[in-house]
């Protein structure tokens with residue numbers, strides 16, 4: 001019997017999974033490359049996809065192992081990769097054969113125990129042809145309101161559950177609902193099995209990795225490791241394809257009846273537990289990325305609980321991240337239920353899933369080594385070694401090397417006799433997101449308004465992009481800006497997003513956006529219009545450019561306001577409670593845009609009551625109490641170990 005000592009507990013944090021994999025890869029003699037994700041994990045850890053390459057970079061035969069496509073399932077795939085690398089170390093490979101292990105391709109999802117990625121995207125629905133229109137899923141649209149309800153309990157939830165029950169009866173139970181929901185949908189970013197609006201980070205990263213390490217390959221075997229569908233504890237071996245291809249025949253010759261081929265299509269059916277109705281699978285991506293190779297895409301799918309229970313867990317997790325509080329007792333329960341639905345804490349399940357998967361690896365690899373590399377020797381279109389690794393440093397790591405984008409020193413502000421800010425300091429490096437939290441009236445908005453001189457501070461220093469706002473003292477001893485022209489110049493570099501949007505009601509969305517670039521920056525109108533359209537696309541409002549603000553929902557108005565801010569190409573963006581005027585169901589769409597800005601490396605100072613969001617997106621958090629910074633630090637540390645009693649009380653009230 002196989003010794004799978006490496007089947008240590010799957011339930012370890014992201015950093016430990018990474019460390020185990022990297023150690024195994026090093027012992028295996030692999031070349032290691034990291035692809036750093038722009039966000040960080042719940043413990044403040046750097047998130048990254050690690051790539052281990054063993055063998056010659058010119059090898060025409062490559063075995064690819066992918067884990068974590070659905071983040072929370074990553075513990076299983078990671079264990080398989082790590083164990084296989086360890087078991088066979090030190091590796092002795094023929095010159096023509098190599099191994100490419102891609103560890104946790106959706107690192108955010110694994111770290112935060114979510115099936116989806118940071119944008120609620122199911123990565124296995126994201127590899128569609130984005131040049132064409134995304135598939136429509138009208139049947140899902142009919143179910144969406146029943147599946148996504150803003151309440152956990154209460155009258156709206158009762159109505160939604162009743163609607164879902166009625167749909168189940170109509171469609172023949174869970175078996176009727178699952179193919180509709182799991183087919184994926186591209187219409188509701190807050191919905192289940194959402195495929196996204198374009199290629200996400202993990203999609204782009206996988207393509208970069210394949211271009212870098214596999215472009216030379218002619219024969220490619222790919223394992224994508226999954227859990228959550230099919231019979232409990234049984235790792236099924238599947239190949240998912242949109243149509244027949246030469247890789248499938250290869251698969252049949254290696255595995256015979258052990259391999260189930262799932263041909264996907266709008267009304268396709270399968271009894272494997274996975275969705276035959278979906279498109280956009282990782283398998284499709286690998287074949288598309290390597291058009292000159294014979295590719296056998298394999299999925300290992302290790303069953304856990306029954307389909308209805310797994311979908312309930314996914315639905316609850318979706319609610320939690322849209323409307324709930326992750327750190328609350330209910331939030332913890334929902335997260336634990338989701339983890340149990342994908343990675344059972346059952347030693348037999350873990351042993352069996354690992355041992356069988358390693359046998360699949362061995363069998364496939366033995367066949368790959370035996371392939372005559374000269375077969376199917378098609379002309380290549382890609383240069384084999386032209387692309388170098390694109391490992392990106394973590395934004396925070398870059399930030400520390402740069403001068404601060406904003407520096408505020410000892411800021412004071414009084415209204416009449418009342419001192420609202422009593423010496424506040426803040427520094428944000430380029431690319432950093434700093435969030436300010438604190439009770440109502442603690443001075444957060446006043447602080448932001450002082451930075452761009454919407455309020456005049458009574459003392460302190462404000463330095464933006466290296467330029468200090470010059471202040472002078474008047475006879476009454478108060479400070480005032482010495483030069484309003486300088487203030488205007490600096491203001492143009494500081495974007496502000498207000499709680500109440502502040503769009504001009506008599507101008508269309510497009511006119512709102514181009515107004516300041518044309519009049520303040522003196523940009524050519526055509527140039528501003530072109531950029532405005534690009535920004536509207538970015539915030540998902542391409543079709544709203546000719547509408548007036550009054551014709552838009554609150555969430556759309558706020559996204560338009562964000563586009564207007566970006567039009568000025570600001571060095572720093574200040575966001576003053578950008579979601580607090582919105583109905584709960586509109587908050588997510590605005591947070592998604594802000595998250596994207598963070599990922600793109602914008603420097604932002606965010607005042608917010610959205611604690612979970614602040615925690616996910618910020619590099620640093622300041623807790624303001626009565627006009628003073630009571631505590632500051634990295635989000636994970638600050639939330640997990642508040643030092644001051646006031647912060648403890650504040651978090652107890654808000655989380």
Ligand SMILES: Nc1ncnc2c1ncn2[C@@H]1O[C@H](COP(=O)(O)OP(=O)(O)OP(=O)(O)O)[C@@H](O)[C@H]1O
Pocket residue numbers: 415420438439440441442443444445446447
């Ligand atoms: N223009 C003003 N004139 C007088 N007092 C003001 C003015 N603006 C703010 N204040 C007072 O300053 C204090 C801080 O207000 P601020 O809006 O900055 O707090 P905050 O932390 O942003 O609160 P919230 O979370 O409720 O928005 C409050 O007591 C408020 O009443």
